[in-house]
Amino acid sequence: MTKAFQTLKGMRDVLPPESARRRALVDRFASAGTLAGYGEVVVPLVEELGVFERVGEATDVVTKEMYDFTDRDGTQIALRPEVTAGVVRAFVQHRPLVPWKVWYSGTNFRHERPQKGRYRMFDQVGVEVLGVDDPDVDAEVIALAVAFFAELGLRRVRLLINSLGDHGDRERYTEAVRAHLEARRAELSEAARDTLGRNPLRVLDSKRAEDAEAVRTAPVVADFLSDDAAGHYQRVLAGLDALGIEYEEAPRLVRGLDYYRRTTFEFVADALDAAQNAVGGGGRYDGLAEDLGGPPTDGIGFALGVDRLLLTCDAEGVFDAPQHTLDAFVVDLVGGDAARDLTHLLRANGFAADRRFGGGSMKAQMKAADRSAARVAIIVGEDEVAACEVTLRPLRDDGSSQRRVARSALVDELRAFLQ
RNA sequence: GUGGCCGUAGCUCAGCCCGGUUAGAGCGCCAGGUUGUGGCCCUGGAGGUCGGGGGUUCAAGUCCCCUCGGUCACCCCA
Numbered sequence: 001m002t003k004a005f006q007t008l009k010g011m012r013d014v015l016p017p018e019s020a021r022r023r024a025l026v027d028r029f030a031s032a033g034t035l036a037g038y039g040e041v042v043v044p045l046v047e048e049l050g051v052f053e054r055v056g057e058a059t060d061v062v063t064k065e066m067y068d069f070t071d072r073d074g075t076q077i078a079l080r081p082e083v084t085a086g087v088v089r090a091f092v093q094h095r096p097l098v099p100w101k102v103w104y105s106g107t108n109f110r111h112e113r114p115q116k117g118r119y120r121m122f123d124q125v126g127v128e129v130l131g132v133d134d135p136d137v138d139a140e141v142i143a144l145a146v147a148f149f150a151e152l153g154l155r156r157v158r159l160l161i162n163s164l165g166d167h168g169d170r171e172r173y174t175e176a177v178r179a180h181l182e183a184r185r186a187e188l189s190e191a192a193r194d195t196l197g198r199n200p201l202r203v204l205d206s207k208r209a210e211d212a213e214a215v216r217t218a219p220v221v222a223d224f225l226s227d228d229a230a231g232h233y234q235r236v237l238a239g240l241d242a243l244g245i246e247y248e249e250a251p252r253l254v255r256g257l258d259y260y261r262r263t264t265f266e267f268v269a270d271a272l273d274a275a276q277n278a279v280g281g282g283g284r285y286d287g288l289a290e291d292l293g294g295p296p297t298d299g300i301g302f303a304l305g306v307d308r309l310l311l312t313c314d315a316e317g318v319f320d321a322p323q324h325t326l327d328a329f330v331v332d333l334v335g336g337d338a339a340r341d342l343t344h345l346l347r348a349n350g351f352a353a354d355r356r357f358g359g360g361s362m363k364a365q366m367k368a369a370d371r372s373a374a375r376v377a378i379i380v381g382e383d384e385v386a387a388c389e390v391t392l393r394p395l396r397d398d399g400s401s402q403r404r405v406a407r408s409a410l411v412d413e414l415r416a417f418l419q
Numbered sequence: 420g421u422g423g424c425c426g427u428a429g430c431u432c433a434g435c436c437c438g439g440u441u442a443g444a445g446c447g448c449c450a451g452g453u454u455g456u457g458g459c460c461c462u463g464g465a466g467g468u469c470g471g472g473g474g475u476u477c478a479a480g481u482c483c484c485c486u487c488g489g490u491c492a493c494c495c496c497a
Contacts, residue, residue, distance in 0.1 A: 116492095118495090
């Protein structure tokens with residue numbers, strides 16, 4: 001007996017009807033993006049390793065979670081762990097007119113231990129805007145995400161926001177945090193001490209109780225912002241206020257990717273009791289285009305995790321899978337020709353129609369019709385064939401209004417019935 | 420990468436602690452009851468390498484080890 005293969009760890013199949021729900025979610029996102037003037041961008045799932053390394057040398061995402069390997073010609077390549085880097089690479093490569101506003105949906109890969117809401121292969125939807133420094137675009141981007149949550153029916157998603165300042169601000173702040181934490185090294189958890197060496201800001205994200213005090217007393221970025229960065233941040237907040245978008249300032253919100261500058265934000269789902277409750281996040285990455293060999297270009301965007309979004313919808317009891325229903329189900333008692341031909345005829349006329357292969361008893365076919373959730377059964381037996389008619393039996397009531405119609409009038413009769 | 424819990428029919432699970440005839444249930448599926456009428460009901464049927472490998476034993480779904488997978492938490496992040 002041959003081995004029965006199964007999906008790799010952390011990777012999943014998505015089958016109907018769940019697949020329809022995912023598609024519906026992406027469709028909604030696409031509409032929201034289009035409405036705001038964003039075009040779809042499709043970038044490769046695989047890039048040169050260097051593209052993703054710009055995401056941050058000190059981050060877990062690139063140091064230990066990347067699916068990287070050597071291509072046949074020796075090139076170091078990797079499956080994308082996120083899409084922003086690829087989109088910015090595309091911007092640098094093609095130099096579209098700015099502002100360049102794009103949305104995307106796609107799959108990413110991170111080699112992590114799976115748990116609820118975290119898989120090795122996961123989908124994200126997101127937007128990016130390149131070439132605009134205006135703080136109003138920060139507000140626009142955030143508003144887009146917030147509107148999308150609302151459209152899904154989500155009510156319990158909180159917006160956390162912070163500013164990390166310009167490059168220089170961030171450096172000075174990082175040093176201050178490092179000094180603060182070094183002075184309290186003894187009281188930190190072992191994991192935190194380890195993180196401190198590589199990336200001091202990340203310690204601020206620690207959930208460990210031992211670290212709480214040191215984190216609580218740590219310097220706050222706000223005190224390190226340049227006038228320029230502070231002004232930008234205030235304008236963003238003013239924009240959110242004007243648009244009626246609620247937010248919580250989170251002075252220690254740092255986020256995992258190194259390229260963030262100035263505005264950073266995160267969306268947290270209160271309905272998720274799991275540890276993985278961040279459904280999305282984003283911010284400015286004003287230096288990234290330059291890091292990828294392009295001209296200095298401002299940029300901002302966000303990414304939302306499709307799996308977590310759907311889990312959140314489950315938790316809030318909203319955005320059910322779209323109910324797929326058929327218009328008609330053909331029941332054939334005369335050998336199969338009618339099922340074959342009528343189903344084809346109905347589909348050619350725009351009706352959603354199906355039948356049962358292999359025929360079977362009338363009971364079996366009616367059962368199949370019922371299960372298909374079709375609105376009406378089209379029954380063809382000896383009597384109907386002899387009279388050049390078909391029986392039209394409604395399936396959503398008790399069927400008492402069943403009647404026979406001329407076969408030549410089927411399309412019109414069905415159309416009238418479905419009105 | 421670290422730790423806890425869990426892998427028995429398509430699905431949800433019982434059986435495992437205290438090894439012992441043909442491994443069970445509900446749901447689903449198929450068929451019949453009703454030879455031209457679905458949903459409800461009744462009857463019957465198909466379907467299982469007990470995740471995989473090794474060990475202990477006269478005997479392993481049950482005990483031990485390894486391994487793979489799932490799940491939850493840490494870490495990190497969407």
